[in-house]
Amino acid sequence: MSHTAQSDGHPRRGRAPTMADVAQLAGVSHQTVSRVLSHHPNVRDTTRAEVQRAIEQLGYRRNSSARALVTRRTLTLGVVACNPTLFGPASTLFGLEEAARDEGYMVSAVTLRRYTAKALEEAIDHLSDWGVEGIVVIVPHREAVAALAELRLPFPVVTVEGGHSLPIAGVSVDQELGARLATGHLLGAGHRTVWHVAGPPDWLEAEARVNGWRSTLEEAGVEVPPPLVGDWTPLSGYRAGQELAGRVAAGAARRSSEQVTAVFVANDQMALGLMRAFREAGLSVPGQVAIAGFDDIPEAEFFAPPLTTVRQDFAAVGQASIRLLVSRLESGQTGSDGERVVIEPRLIVRRSSTSS
Amino acid sequence: MSHTAQSDGHPRRGRAPTMADVAQLAGVSHQTVSRVLSHHPNVRDTTRAEVQRAIEQLGYRRNSSARALVTRRTLTLGVVACNPTLFGPASTLFGLEEAARDEGYMVSAVTLRRYTAKALEEAIDHLSDWGVEGIVVIVPHREAVAALAELRLPFPVVTVEGGHSLPIAGVSVDQELGARLATGHLLGAGHRTVWHVAGPPDWLEAEARVNGWRSTLEEAGVEVPPPLVGDWTPLSGYRAGQELAGRVAAGAARRSSEQVTAVFVANDQMALGLMRAFREAGLSVPGQVAIAGFDDIPEAEFFAPPLTTVRQDFAAVGQASIRLLVSRLESGQTGSDGERVVIEPRLIVRRSSTSS
DNA sequence: CCGCCCATTGTTAGCGCTCACAGCCCCCAC
DNA sequence: GTGGGGGCTGTGAGCGCTAACAATGGGCGG
Numbered sequence: 001m002s003h004t005a006q007s008d009g010h011p012r013r014g015r016a017p018t019m020a021d022v023a024q025l026a027g028v029s030h031q032t033v034s035r036v037l038s039h040h041p042n043v044r045d046t047t048r049a050e051v052q053r054a055i056e057q058l059g060y061r062r063n064s065s066a067r068a069l070v071t072r073r074t075l076t077l078g079v080v081a082c083n084p085t086l087f088g089p090a091s092t093l094f095g096l097e098e099a100a101r102d103e104g105y106m107v108s109a110v111t112l113r114r115y116t117a118k119a120l121e122e123a124i125d126h127l128s129d130w131g132v133e134g135i136v137v138i139v140p141h142r143e144a145v146a147a148l149a150e151l152r153l154p155f156p157v158v159t160v161e162g163g164h165s166l167p168i169a170g171v172s173v174d175q176e177l178g179a180r181l182a183t184g185h186l187l188g189a190g191h192r193t194v195w196h197v198a199g200p201p202d203w204l205e206a207e208a209r210v211n212g213w214r215s216t217l218e219e220a221g222v223e224v225p226p227p228l229v230g231d232w233t234p235l236s237g238y239r240a241g242q243e244l245a246g247r248v249a250a251g252a253a254r255r256s257s258e259q260v261t262a263v264f265v266a267n268d269q270m271a272l273g274l275m276r277a278f279r280e281a282g283l284s285v286p287g288q289v290a291i292a293g294f295d296d297i298p299e300a301e302f303f304a305p306p307l308t309t310v311r312q313d314f315a316a317v318g319q320a321s322i323r324l325l326v327s328r329l330e331s332g333q334t335g336s337d338g339e340r341v342v343i344e345p346r347l348i349v350r351r352s353s354t355s356s
Numbered sequence: 357m358s359h360t361a362q363s364d365g366h367p368r369r370g371r372a373p374t375m376a377d378v379a380q381l382a383g384v385s386h387q388t389v390s391r392v393l394s395h396h397p398n399v400r401d402t403t404r405a406e407v408q409r410a411i412e413q414l415g416y417r418r419n420s421s422a423r424a425l426v427t428r429r430t431l432t433l434g435v436v437a438c439n440p441t442l443f444g445p446a447s448t449l450f451g452l453e454e455a456a457r458d459e460g461y462m463v464s465a466v467t468l469r470r471y472t473a474k475a476l477e478e479a480i481d482h483l484s485d486w487g488v489e490g491i492v493v494i495v496p497h498r499e500a501v502a503a504l505a506e507l508r509l510p511f512p513v514v515t516v517e518g519g520h521s522l523p524i525a526g527v528s529v530d531q532e533l534g535a536r537l538a539t540g541h542l543l544g545a546g547h548r549t550v551w552h553v554a555g556p557p558d559w560l561e562a563e564a565r566v567n568g569w570r571s572t573l574e575e576a577g578v579e580v581p582p583p584l585v586g587d588w589t590p591l592s593g594y595r596a597g598q599e600l601a602g603r604v605a606a607g608a609a610r611r612s613s614e615q616v617t618a619v620f621v622a623n624d625q626m627a628l629g630l631m632r633a634f635r636e637a638g639l640s641v642p643g644q645v646a647i648a649g650f651d652d653i654p655e656a657e658f659f660a661p662p663l664t665t666v667r668q669d670f671a672a673v674g675q676a677s678i679r680l681l682v683s684r685l686e687s688g689q690t691g692s693d694g695e696r697v698v699i700e701p702r703l704i705v706r707r708s709s710t711s712s
Numbered sequence: 713c714c715g716c717c718c719a720t721t722g723t724t725a726g727c728g729c730t731c732a733c734a735g736c737c738c739c740c741a742c
Numbered sequence: 743g744t745g746g747g748g749g750c751t752g753t754g755a756g757c758g759c760t761a762a763c764a765a766t767g768g769g770c771g772g
Binding site for chain 2: 727729
């Protein structure tokens with residue numbers, strides 16, 4: 001009659017069956033059930049089959065909390081992502097989840113609307129509360145990575161696009177190389193110089209792209225125009241485009257270095273806004289101004305005109321970050337050495353930059 | 357000397373501190389520590405403060421597995437999402453995560469590259485293995501929802517865009533209304549009829565948009581052209597655009613009902629592809645053909661020309677799905693009644709459909 | 713035929729926490 | 743003075759599982 005009584009061989013009603021229920025039904029001990037479930041070799045085939053049948057009959061599922069409690073493994077990884085509706089972070093996240101699942105881990109994500117040190121800490125706290133074994137941080141702000149380095153967390157952390165200045169393990173695409181590819185391509189098409197619309201200065205990716213662009217121009221010995229600054233949104237690209245369009249109009253009367261004939265935009269969305277501004281100003285792309293973007297979002301190929309851009313393999317980034325994290329988990333190192341994986345981007349040439 | 361010895365008042369090295377460690381340091385029982393942590397009112401302020409100090413000194417965190425084991429609450433929700441790099445699913449997912457976090461839950465996601473019954477079941481299995489208390493399914497295939505209805509899971513399930521034919525709780529945007537808004541808008545601008553580029557026929561959203569489009573035309577008493585079919589990608593929109601452009605060219609010589617002067621495209625990405633095809637065919641938008649899309653992705657405003665489209669509040673969908681799920685969790689119902697939340701879409705008129 | 717080894721199975725002791733309940737002390741009413 | 747009802751704290755049990763060890767039985771070499 002007590003709520004723990006179950007002498008009738010049926011599991012307690014209203015409660016999920018336990019290993020003991022399965023054991024009783026199969027006529028073995030709970031430990032044998034455990035052994036079957038963990039594929040222990042020393043179980044007789046007939047026993048194994050009986051246990052399996054009991055499991056199916058009861059619809060038994062191992063209780064993950066009990067298991068985690070005793071094994072001290074939650075098999076859960078955390079992800080902190082910022083701006084995750086953008087194509088890049090979203091793709092990374094999903095590549096990552098798939099890779100984690102293949103490795104036997106579950107992924108729990110926390111998203112940040114905007115980066116602030118407090119929001120980042122809260123996100124990590126939230127994940128810690130749920131017992132993640134390690135986390136991937138996709139928050140490519142300079143300060144975020146610095147804050148992370150301070151935190152000294154009790155589990156491994158891997159950053160995505162976290163730069164290389166701090167001793168934190170991470171995965172990144174070679175942004176500087178990407179910028180060099182795009183800038184070099186435009187220069188190679190005969191443009192005197194290449195203008196740049198940068199991302200927000202506190203984003204490491206934005207900075208790296210500026211560096212790649214600038215150094216390419218400097219190595220080519222051409223003048224480096226002042227970069228404009230956007231915030232990754234099409235609207236900010238549009239504004240930058242309006243400003244540049246004004247310069248083109250005025251340019252004819254000025255010295256040649258002020259001519260705007262080629263622009264490297266730090267992402268595809270801003271490039272889209274830029275092209276709209278140029279269109280409205282009556283400037284033809286690529287006729288009067290050649291443009292290159294960054295990311296290769298699925299839409300880029302269908303822009304007017306199709307956009308030359310730098311493709312990043314976001315899914316590979318996600319996979320690599322999981323590999324890095326899992327290898328640390330398995331080797332038991334939580335320390336922050338600066339092990340890094342770098343993935344090469346690729347230039348995709350389309351009509352927006354070709355004068356033909 | 358034994359590894360469980362801890363008579364020196366220090367927590368066992370190499371192991372996270374437990375409640376007992378905190379209790380010992382604070383000079384209270386573990387139960388008092390538990391009470392402090394769960395904000396039980398009957399704890400003296402001075403005691404509470406001492407416990408807090410001990411907690412901070414040790415860097416103690418409550419073990420979520422142990423807690424989940426005894427409370428039978430994992431406070432974790434699962435999400436299954438398909439195609440999650442698209443703007444819609446991604447936004448829904450992140451609105452959902454935020455809402456879940458506010459409610460005190462963690463979200464674990466599993467993504468599907470493509471829908472298959474097997475993949476869906478595996479995803480749900482994976483989530484069950486980790487002890488989720490309920491799941492949100494963002495897989496708007498007809499079969500997926502049907503498969504879900506068969507499954508009879510031991511926890512509540514909420515669908516997003518799961519249609520209304522099955523008795524499963526869900527949240528959706530009124531797709532049919534959205535289609536009616538767009539179609540009606542085009543009709544109202546004086547077009548004889550409106551063509552349609554639909555999404556994949558096994559997607560419920562695609563079907564609903566077709567229905568809304570068709571019924572609007574029928575009610576207006578105009579002819580219903582055969583819908584073209586795409587797969588949501590810009591490329592498929594491009595192909596549809598090429599086909600329609602061919603008709604326009606031929607149209608002048610045919611009967612007027614074959615004239616293509618307005619197209620309602622089932623999403624913005626396909627509309628982008630369509631516009632590229634029209635541009636390449638020398639057709640002007642909106643001059644010769646007016647276009648409306650669906651979703652209002654952030655880029656739509658900057659397309660050439662800016663795209664008239666139907667805005668869906670994805671974040672609201674995510675929030676609503678969590679509210680629905682949590683309310684079922686709290687009322688303890690796992691049954692599948694068909695409770696539904698419907699969110700109204702909104703027409704955003706831009707240049708692609710305005711003749712001015 | 714005996715002893716030993718190994719394959720197979722069972723038994724026991726926790727993992728770290730919360731719940732139920734049992735104490736204790738102090739204050740107030742009678 | 744005594745009983746009783748709070749407020750506050752401690753004790754014990756047990757959530758469902760795995761790890762370590764114990765026990766059993768059969769096969770095989772000596």
